[in-house]
Amino acid sequence: MRVLVALGGNALLQRGDTPDADIQIANVQTAVKTLAQVAEKHELIITHGNGPQVGVLALESAGDPNLTRPYPFDTLGAETQGMIGYWMLQALQNALPGRQVLSIITQTLVSAVDPAFENPTKFVGQVYDQAEAQKLAKENGWTVKPDGQYWRRVVPSPKPQRVVETRLIRKLVRDGVTVVCAGGGGVPVIRDENGRLSGVEAVIDKDLTGSMLAEALECDAFLILTDVPRIMRDFGTAQQSEISHTTPHELRSIDFPAGSMGPKVEAICRFVETTGDMAAVGKLDEAMDILDGTAGTIVTPNATWPLESTL
Numbered sequence: 001m002r003v004l005v006a007l008g009g010n011a012l013l014q015r016g017d018t019p020d021a022d023i024q025i026a027n028v029q030t031a032v033k034t035l036a037q038v039a040e041k042h043e044l045i046i047t048h049g050n051g052p053q054v055g056v057l058a059l060e061s062a063g064d065p066n067l068t069r070p071y072p073f074d075t076l077g078a079e080t081q082g083m084i085g086y087w088m089l090q091a092l093q094n095a096l097p098g099r100q101v102l103s104i105i106t107q108t109l110v111s112a113v114d115p116a117f118e119n120p121t122k123f124v125g126q127v128y129d130q131a132e133a134q135k136l137a138k139e140n141g142w143t144v145k146p147d148g149q150y151w152r153r154v155v156p157s158p159k160p161q162r163v164v165e166t167r168l169i170r171k172l173v174r175d176g177v178t179v180v181c182a183g184g185g186g187v188p189v190i191r192d193e194n195g196r197l198s199g200v201e202a203v204i205d206k207d208l209t210g211s212m213l214a215e216a217l218e219c220d221a222f223l224i225l226t227d228v229p230r231i232m233r234d235f236g237t238a239q240q241s242e243i244s245h246t247t248p249h250e251l252r253s254i255d256f257p258a259g260s261m262g263p264k265v266e267a268i269c270r271f272v273e274t275t276g277d278m279a280a281v282g283k284l285d286e287a288m289d290i291l292d293g294t295a296g297t298i299v300t301p302n303a304t305w306p307l308e309s310t311l
């Protein structure tokens with residue numbers, strides 16, 4: 001089976017944690033324990049978030065007195081792919097000796113006229129209280145928005161259209177390589193009328209890119225691993241209940257928050273609707289159980305979908 005796993009930013013850095021490298025490396029090592037189990041049994045492609053990390057690098061660049069202007073977000077996105085990709089590469093190599101693993105810088109095409117450029121929605125960097133966020137926004141020209149009980153900087157998040165390096169990734173996977181790619185949703189780029197690529201200032205949603213890439217690579221399963229065991233009905237209320245098996249149709253009838261579960265549900269629904277294969281949301285350390293159909297929220301084209309025979 002061919003599986004694409006999208007790792008949540010939470011996997012690497014919990015909200016409120018100090019973004020020190022050693023803390024994130026330890027989190028990567030924890031994530032890789034479960035990913036290594038998947039890689040031992042299946043062809044595996046891994047993508048990861050970069051919201052917290054790209055914010056750290058943006059602050060660093062903005063504070064460098066030697067620069068005349070801060071690095072743009074496409075460059076910062078590539079930096080996060082290098083940094084997180086390196087941590088994952090090393091952890092995977094240590095967990096899977098003898099296995100071929102590669103982390104690659106990956107670009108994702110977006111539309112230059114995507115309306116998202118006028119309406120920033122992607123949370124980056126650390127959380128602030130409202131007053132501090134608004135002060136920083138005024139001082140630095142940021143847009144800030146509420147993220148749960150906190151506030152965070154937001155940047156445009158255009159829709160991914162295609163991962164530029166898709167063919168190469170397919171070749172690597174067919175050759176038995178475990179590939180880490182499209183980190184942070186891929187570096188956002190546009191292509192001009194002469195076919196030339198250039199970066200744009202944005203951060204793409206890694207779940208939407210993951211869904212698109214899983215489809216393009218003809219994956220049999222698309223997993224989003226995060227910090228909750230299942231998608232919940234009535235999340236955050238006394239009536240909340242876990243959904244163990246559902247369909248895109250049912251999920252689309254429920255409202256999910258734009259900044260967290262919403263894009264995951266959209267990404268999952270798109271994959272299942274387009275491919276007829278299974279997708280799931282679940283906890284980081286339960287990847288194998290999710291693939292066995294005993295953990296996570298499993299999403300299939302219809303409620304009578306024969307889980308065992310397909311997995």
Ligand SMILES: Nc1ncnc2c1ncn2[C@@H]1O[C@H](COP(=O)(O)OP(=O)(O)O)[C@@H](O)[C@H]1O
Nearest residue numbers: 008009010226227228230231232235259260261
């Ligand atoms: N209906 C829901 N079911 C489960 N979790 C939900 C729901 N709605 C919102 N959430 C929140 O979504 C979070 C996961 O999204 P997010 O923080 O963006 O993940 P990641 O950084 O791992 O990609 C959970 O920690 C939970 O607080």
Ligand SMILES: NC(=O)OP(=O)(O)O
Nearest residue numbers: 009049050051184206
């Ligand atoms: N790029 C992206 O979607 O990052 P997070 O998962 O960290 O929000």
